[in-house]
Amino acid sequence: MEFSLSFYRPRSFHGGNGRIEHGARSLLRMAMSTTCDAQEILVLVTEFLEVGGKIVVGDMLGPLRKLDLFGYGRRLAKAAKRFDGLVERIMKEHEEKARCDTTSMLLQWAMIEIINHPQVLKKLREELNSVVGTERLVKESDVKKLKYLHAVVKEVIRLHPPAAFTIRQPAEDCNINGYHIKSETRTIINIYAIMRDPETWDKALEFIPERFMHSNIDQCYLNLKYFPFGIGRRSCPGSSLALAVAHVTIAALIQNFDWKAEGGRDRVEAEEGPGLTMGLTKPLVCYPMTRLNLV
Ligand code: HEM
Numbered sequence: 099m100e101f102s103l104s105f106y107r108p109r110s111f112h113g114g115n116g117r118i119e120h121g122a123r124s125l126l127r128m129a130m131s132t133t134c135d136a137q138e139i140l141v142l143v144t145e146f147l148e149v150g151g152k153i154v155v156g157d158m159l160g161p162l163r164k165l166d167l168f169g170y171g172r173r174l175a176k177a178a179k180r181f182d183g184l185v186e187r188i189m190k191e192h193e194e195k196a197r198c199d200t201t202s203m204l205l206q207w208a209m210i211e212i213i214n215h216p217q218v219l220k221k222l223r224e225e226l227n228s229v230v231g232t233e234r235l236v237k238e239s240d241v242k243k244l245k246y247l248h249a250v251v252k253e254v255i256r257l258h259p260p261a262a263f264t265i266r267q268p269a270e271d272c273n274i275n276g277y278h279i280k281s282e283t284r285t286i287i288n289i290y291a292i293m294r295d296p297e298t299w300d301k302a303l304e305f306i307p308e309r310f311m312h313s314n315i316d317q318c319y320l321n322l323k324y325f326p327f328g329i330g331r332r333s334c335p336g337s338s339l340a341l342a343v344a345h346v347t348i349a350a351l352i353q354n355f356d357w358k359a360e361g362g363r364d365r366v367e368a369e370e371g372p373g374l375t376m377g378l379t380k381p382l383v384c385y386p387m388t389r390l391n392l393v
Pocket residue numbers: 197198200201204255259260261263264265325326327328329330331332333334335336337339340341
């Protein structure tokens with residue numbers, strides 16, 4: 099039995115031609131955008147294959163199986179625990195990354211749209227001058243008075259939602275726009291498309307923060323037209339933190355600096371890249387020129 103099981107072992111891992119390890123790395127990169135745990139996962143898979151087979155032999159011992167005479171059950175449980183820990187760690191790293199990515203994507207798209215719309219930058223400056231002045235740095239407590247800044251951020255996340263999709267699973271069968279969805283079906287909700295729907299939004303693809311100056315945003319939420327942070331019990335718990343960071347950072351960047359695009363140009367060329375956090379195809383490059391030097 100031992101001999102026949104050895105056939106299933108990832109031999110290149112032991113033998114060293116690296117093909118299995120290379121395959122594991124490719125799979126890991128595709129599934130989890132990481133490769134650094136490939137070696138450890140291979141060790142665990144080898145352990146599962148080896149000990150799993152031996153447990154089948156142990157099964158033949160009938161009631162004695164429970165005694166785990168050869169210790170294979172314990173080895174398997176240990177390997178499963180290590181595997182769980184590993185997956186948990188990878189998930190946590192991803193969660194952390196998604197949290198940082200979303201806020202940083204919001205900041206990058208905000209700067210792109212503001213640089214590309216000088217009239218918006220001018221209005222933001224006028225608001226900052228009248229609310230904060232030019233003698234001190236904008237503070238978090240000023241933010242609630244900066245109504246136009248709020249409208250700019252809302253419009254940035256409407257056009258470039260840092261989390262473009264979310265998932266729901268209906269508890270019971272339901273019908274959405276004539277489509278019958280069976281209960282428990284994992285259903286992807288395209289937040290990006292909903293917030294660009296021309297039936298809801300006038301000039302849907304244009305950057306017009308003014309649309310949020312007088313609109314009833316709660317109504318948009320209720321009608322499921324605008325929900326960059328998701329909706330309901332599973333909506334984003336980090337939304338207040340993300341918005342607090344974004345508002346005060348953008349305000350400080352606008353208050354203190356003038357901005358030029360790469361090569362001294364006035365416009366930033368930016369394109370949405372693939373991925374869940376609305377990344378850019380190329381990193382944003384722009385240059386600040388000190389305007390005020392406030393602390
Ligand atoms: C601009 C920044 C952000 C955007 C646009 C955003 C957006 C979202 C969206 C759309 C969801 C799914 C909600 C749903 O399905 O209804 C979500 C979930 C989540 N977000 Fe955010 N997020 C942002 C920043 C953050 C930050 C800074 C944190 C943590 C500090 C965070 C933590 C989470 C967590 C833990 C969940 C999962 C909630 C659950 O499943 O119950 N997010 N986020």
